[in-house]
Amino acid sequence: MRYVLGRLGSTIPTLLLIALASFVLVRVIPGDPVHVMFGDIPNPEAAQQMRERLGLDKPLIVQAQIYLRDLIKGEIGVSIRTRRPVLAEIGTVFPYTLALAVAASILSVLIAVPVGVYAALRRGRFGDMLTMALAVLGRAMPNFWLGILLLLVFSLGLGWFPAIGSGDWSDPGSVLQALVLPAIALAVAEAAFLARITRSGLLDVLPEDYILTARAKGLGRSAVLYGHALRNALIPLVTVVGLSFGRLVTGAVVVEVVFSRPGLGTLLVSAIDNRDYALIQGAILVFAVLLVVTNLLTDFAYGFIDPRIRRG
Amino acid sequence: MEAVSLTRRKVLRDGRIVVGGGMLIVLALVAIFADWLAPHDPIEQDLLNRFAPRSSEFILGTDAFGRDILSRLIVGARYSMLIGVVSVAIGGIVGGALGMIAGYLRGWVDVVLMRITDALLAFPLLLVALVLVATLGSSLPNLVAAIAVAVIPRFVRIVRGAVIEVEALDYVTAAKVIGAPTLRILRTDILPNIASPIIVTASFMLASAVLVEASLGFLGLGIQPPTPTWGNMINEALPRLRLQPMPAVYPGLAIMLAVLAMNLVGDGLRDILDPRTERAVQ
Numbered sequence: 001m002r003y004v005l006g007r008l009g010s011t012i013p014t015l016l017l018i019a020l021a022s023f024v025l026v027r028v029i030p031g032d033p034v035h036v037m038f039g040d041i042p043n044p045e046a047a048q049q050m051r052e053r054l055g056l057d058k059p060l061i062v063q064a065q066i067y068l069r070d071l072i073k074g075e076i077g078v079s080i081r082t083r084r085p086v087l088a089e090i091g092t093v094f095p096y097t098l099a100l101a102v103a104a105s106i107l108s109v110l111i112a113v114p115v116g117v118y119a120a121l122r123r124g125r126f127g128d129m130l131t132m133a134l135a136v137l138g139r140a141m142p143n144f145w146l147g148i149l150l151l152l153v154f155s156l157g158l159g160w161f162p163a164i165g166s167g168d169w170s171d172p173g174s175v176l177q178a179l180v181l182p183a184i185a186l187a188v189a190e191a192a193f194l195a196r197i198t199r200s201g202l203l204d205v206l207p208e209d210y211i212l213t214a215r216a217k218g219l220g221r222s223a224v225l226y227g228h229a230l231r232n233a234l235i236p237l238v239t240v241v242g243l244s245f246g247r248l249v250t251g252a253v254v255v256e257v258v259f260s261r262p263g264l265g266t267l268l269v270s271a272i273d274n275r276d277y278a279l280i281q282g283a284i285l286v287f288a289v290l291l292v293v294t295n296l297l298t299d300f301a302y303g304f305i306d307p308r309i310r311r312g
Numbered sequence: 313m314e315a316v317s318l319t320r321r322k323v324l325r326d327g328r329i330v331v332g333g334g335m336l337i338v339l340a341l342v343a344i345f346a347d348w349l350a351p352h353d354p355i356e357q358d359l360l361n362r363f364a365p366r367s368s369e370f371i372l373g374t375d376a377f378g379r380d381i382l383s384r385l386i387v388g389a390r391y392s393m394l395i396g397v398v399s400v401a402i403g404g405i406v407g408g409a410l411g412m413i414a415g416y417l418r419g420w421v422d423v424v425l426m427r428i429t430d431a432l433l434a435f436p437l438l439l440v441a442l443v444l445v446a447t448l449g450s451s452l453p454n455l456v457a458a459i460a461v462a463v464i465p466r467f468v469r470i471v472r473g474a475v476i477e478v479e480a481l482d483y484v485t486a487a488k489v490i491g492a493p494t495l496r497i498l499r500t501d502i503l504p505n506i507a508s509p510i511i512v513t514a515s516f517m518l519a520s521a522v523l524v525e526a527s528l529g530f531l532g533l534g535i536q537p538p539t540p541t542w543g544n545m546i547n548e549a550l551p552r553l554r555l556q557p558m559p560a561v562y563p564g565l566a567i568m569l570a571v572l573a574m575n576l577v578g579d580g581l582r583d584i585l586d587p588r589t590e591r592a593v594q
Contacts, residue, residue, distance in 0.1 A: 014431045014434075136576065137568075139575060140575055142526055144527065148546070149561070152557050156553070250436040251436075253442070268442075292434060
């Protein structure tokens with residue numbers, strides 16, 4: 001319990017730092033948001049009114065105070081372009097990004113663990129070398145390019161999957177179908193990386209004394225593998241999967257663009273184009289909070305699986 | 313000297329390093345001599361030759377504006393390599409220096425530096441670079457700066473750990489006892505002994521930097537067209553993907569081969585120089 005509280009406490013300064021950083025960053029964006037909203041037509045009066053309404057005319061320190069006060073109340077502003085609350089804008093697209101990242105995360109583990117175990121058990125033989133060579137290749141493939149290849153073959157070529165969009169929530173089948181190719185595109189590089197971790201984790205564990213003990217007391221190969229070796233070998237994988245989830249959420253930004261899926265990525269890119277301060281700030285904050293929470297959960301899971309962590 | 317020649321022999325016998333290193337040398341030469349090697353002007357449009365098929369004149373065909381794809385790939389290599397190498401060099405020098413300071417001085421400096429480093433490490437490279445480029449604008453120096461900043465905390469962590477290990481060794485203690493100045497201890501006693509993890513980290517970071525630069529280019533946040541980069545070439549090819557897929561396929565292949573070469577060299581060097589850094593780098 002002390003461990004949990006300690007970890008929770010240490011995330012608060014991180015979150016404050018992120019909030020402040022996102023505030024500062026967004027203020028240094030070149031280009032005046034009011035100017036962008038009204039286009040190039042000069043209308044100084046209206047522009048000035050807008051600036052006052054958005055609070056952009058006040059000194060930076062005051063802006064920062066207002067920003068932090070609103071943040072604590074859970075208000076992170078209104079999109080300058082659509083005039084909708086930032087949280088609502090993000091809320092609409094967030095489930096798509098989350099679904100994609102979660103699907104890719106599950107998929108990468110489902111591919112990586114069997115492949116890694118196979119390679120470890122075949123260490124030094126052809127099967128090991130082949131899978132690890134494929135892993136090196138998979139890690140080098142840009143996810144957006146893999147997405148394009150999948151799109152060319154399976155959507156435009158064979159017509160098995162939709163080429164654009166995210167399906168319709170009223171038809172869960174279509175949502176899943178639209179998720180398949182982007183999730184694969186996103187998962188492959190991660191799976192390649194995780195397979196190597198699984199392999200080396202298992203190879204680290206196999207020479208341990210407790211494996212020898214288990215074999216010596218007469219347990220079968222598979223009982224030792226699944227009951228003793230794999231359970232310990234997967235401990236490092238938990239941390240790595242946590243970090244990998246962060247990469248997947250970020251990678252989703254890029255893959256969404258390939259498949260014209262709605263999501264945090266498409267939102268962020270268009271917000272950058274439109275100099276939509278509040279929206280960029282909000283999207284960055286959501287990313288940051290998501291990553292911090294993921295890290296926290298990973299640490300808890302790690303502590304839960306491996307009691308040595310809690311005590312140390 | 314014995315150890316150096318042994319390492320050199322190991323390096324030359326490692327298939328991954330030989331193949332990956334060979335690819336990197338070719339890539340570097342292509343980047344340096346791009347202007348001489350490119351058969352056509354990479355930017356000048358030739359609208360009569362849009363989407364020309366592969367031929368002896370246009371070896372990989374032309375794109376939507378009739379520009380020679382091969383020439384654009386060759387010039388694009390220059391940007392990928394330049395941005396990757398310079399940003400990793402800056403990130404390595406700054407991150408390495410901060411890591412040495414944290415690891416050698418310890419105390420509150422270490423605590424503060426590592427707090428910030430750990431907070432930044434929670435964010436993927438691409439996200440940090442994306443946010444910075446989105447705010448600063450996407451000029452060449454800004455791209456380099458953004459990727460360098462994203463890379464710094466990775467170096468800080470690796471170098472700090474290595475310094476703490478080396479610092480406990482007898483010859484460092486001896487240097488301290490005879491009253492050698494701190495800077496000299498860092499330079500002559502510690503730096504040469506933490507070079508291995510720095511080199512290994514740098515080769516993996518180079519691969520990541522090239523991927524990040526390509527991703528930013530693909531999102532339209534990298535070097536702006538008509539200047540060709542591998543990422544923005546794919547971005548430009550996207551709207552006509554259905555009828556003309558090849559302009560999107562070739563640049564991706566180039567990115568993959570470059571990243572592959574860097575990872576192969578990194579893998580080989582790690583196994584020889586520094587078998588323990590596998591997890592720490594990622």
